[in-house]
Amino acid sequence: MKISEKNFSRIFHVFLCAIAVSIIFRKPCSILIIIFGVFNLLFAKRLKFNQKALILVFCIASPILLEVIMFWNNDSFSKGLKALEKSISLVLFPIFIIGNYERIQFLKLVKIYSTIITILMLFFFIRFNIVYPELLIKYLNGIDLWEMGYQFSNSIGIHAPALNMHLAFVSICSLYFVFSSFKNHEKAVIKAIQILLFLMSFFFVLFVNTRMALFNVLAGFIIVFFFEINSNFNIKKIIIAGITTAVMLSGILYLFVQKNPYMKEKYSSITFAYMDKVGKLDEIDHPEIKVFNSFVTRLSIWKSAWELSVKNLPFGVGASDGKPELFKYYKETNQQFLAKYEFPTHNQFLDFLLKFGFLGPLVVILYIGTIGYLGFDLKNAIIVSFFFLFFTSNLTDDFLLRFDGIVFSGFWTSVFAGFWLQQNAIRNKDPEVA
Structure with a gap:
C-alpha cells in the first residue's frame, strides 16, 4: 500500500486528535486504538527508533512488562489475561507514537x-x-x-x-x-x-x-x-x-x-472528619453517610493494603488477585464497612506493592517519573503540569487499574516522549538551541 508522506502524516495526526478526544468514551476509544494499531502495522516500515526512543518505549511499557514477568503469580489464567488486556495500549502507544515521533x-x-x-x-x-x-x-x-x-x-x-x-x-x-x-x-x-x-x-x-x-x-x-x-x-x-x-x-x-x-x-x-477512627470505621454511626468520601476512609484502606502487602512480600498476590485478596482481608479483619462497599486501594503505589511486591512501586515511580523527566528537561509547563497531576492523582486513587487512566497516561506520555525526541534532535543539530 502506497501513500505520500504528507497524507500519512495528516492521517496520523487525525488519529492522535481522535484518540485524545475519545479517551473519556471507552468503546469508541477502544475501536480507534485498534484501527490506529492496524494502520501503523500496515505502514510499519515508516517507524523509526533510536536508542533513546527504545528506552522511552521500555519506560512507558514498564507496567505491562511487569504484568507479563509476574504473570505466573496469578491464581487464574483467564483473569490474568483480562488484567493484561487493559494495559495493552501501554505497548501500542509507545511503539506507534514514538516510532512516528517526527510527525x-x-x-x-x-x-x-x-x-x-x-x-x-x-x-x-x-x-x-x-x-x-x-x-x-x-x-x-x-x-x-x-x-x-x-x-x-x-x-x-x-x-x-x-x-x-x-x-x-x-x-x-x-x-x-x-x-x-x-x-x-x-x-x-x-x-x-x-x-x-x-x-x-x-x-x-x-x-x-x-x-x-x-x-x-x-x-x-x-x-x-x-x-x-x-x-x-x-x-x-x-x-x-x-x-x-x-x-x-x-x-x-x-x-x-x-x-x-x-x-x-x-x-x-x-x-478530615473522624481522623481518630482509622481502621475502626465500623465504630462510626452510619459510616456510609458520614465518612464515605472522607480522608479517614482512604487511610483505613491504605492501612489494610499495607498490612496485606507486607504479608505477601516479596512477590505480591498477583495482578488479577489484588482486589479479591484485599476485599477478603477486610472481612478477615472485621471491617464490615470496607467489605460491604469493596473499596480498592485508592493508591497506585500501594496497589502495585500488593500485586507485585517490591518491584511494583519501583515500576510506578519509573512510569510516572519518566513524565517528570521529559517535562523538566524540556522546561515545558504542559508536561510538568501533567506529571504533577498524574502523580498526585495516583496518591489518592489507582488510575493504572482503569482503562481511562491507563490510556490517558499512556497516550500523553508517548506524545510527550515523541515531542522530547523532536526537540532533542533539533538541539543535536544546533547546540545553541535550548
Whole structure:
C-alpha cells in the first residue's frame, strides 16, 4: 500500500486528535486504538527508533512488562489475561507514537484536544440539564449537592474522579493557550475565545467537583504562570494576563461556592472528619453517610493494603488477585464497612506493592517519573503540569487499574516522549538551541 508522506502524516495526526478526544468514551476509544494499531502495522516500515526512543518505549511499557514477568503469580489464567488486556495500549502507544515521533504536532494536538473536550463538555452540560431537569432543580435548591458531579459524570459514562482528572488537564492546557495568545499578539477575538474556553473548562472542573482535581488544576495554573514568567517573553504582558486570569477565576470560584455551600463543608469538616477512627470505621454511626468520601476512609484502606502487602512480600498476590485478596482481608479483619462497599486501594503505589511486591512501586515511580523527566528537561509547563497531576492523582486513587487512566497516561506520555525526541534532535543539530 502506497501513500505520500504528507497524507500519512495528516492521517496520523487525525488519529492522535481522535484518540485524545475519545479517551473519556471507552468503546469508541477502544475501536480507534485498534484501527490506529492496524494502520501503523500496515505502514510499519515508516517507524523509526533510536536508542533513546527504545528506552522511552521500555519506560512507558514498564507496567505491562511487569504484568507479563509476574504473570505466573496469578491464581487464574483467564483473569490474568483480562488484567493484561487493559494495559495493552501501554505497548501500542509507545511503539506507534514514538516510532512516528517526527510527525507529532505537539501544540496543535494539545490545542485541538483542549478545545474539542471543552465544547463537548458544554454539550453534555446542556444535555444534562435538559434530560435531568429534576436534578438541576434539586441542586439549585441546595439538595444533595455532594452527588452533583457524580451524576453528571455518570450521564457521560465515566467515573467522576477520572473525568475530572481529564478536565483538570484540559483547563491547564487552556490557560497555557491564553498566555500564548497574548505572547503571540493574536487578534482580540482570538484572545477572547481562548479566555472563554479556559473559563468554561475551569467551570466544568468545579461542577464535577472532586478534591484532587481542584487541587491539581490550581497547582497546574501556578506551574504554567511561573514557567511563562521565566520565559523570554514580555514579563509585563504575562503579569497582566496572569492578574486578569486570577481575578476571573476568583470570581467564578466565589460565585460557584455561593451557589454550592456544600463545597465549604466538603473541603473542611467532611474531608478530615473522624481522623481518630482509622481502621475502626465500623465504630462510626452510619459510616456510609458520614465518612464515605472522607480522608479517614482512604487511610483505613491504605492501612489494610499495607498490612496485606507486607504479608505477601516479596512477590505480591498477583495482578488479577489484588482486589479479591484485599476485599477478603477486610472481612478477615472485621471491617464490615470496607467489605460491604469493596473499596480498592485508592493508591497506585500501594496497589502495585500488593500485586507485585517490591518491584511494583519501583515500576510506578519509573512510569510516572519518566513524565517528570521529559517535562523538566524540556522546561515545558504542559508536561510538568501533567506529571504533577498524574502523580498526585495516583496518591489518592489507582488510575493504572482503569482503562481511562491507563490510556490517558499512556497516550500523553508517548506524545510527550515523541515531542522530547523532536526537540532533542533539533538541539543535536544546533547546540545553541535550548
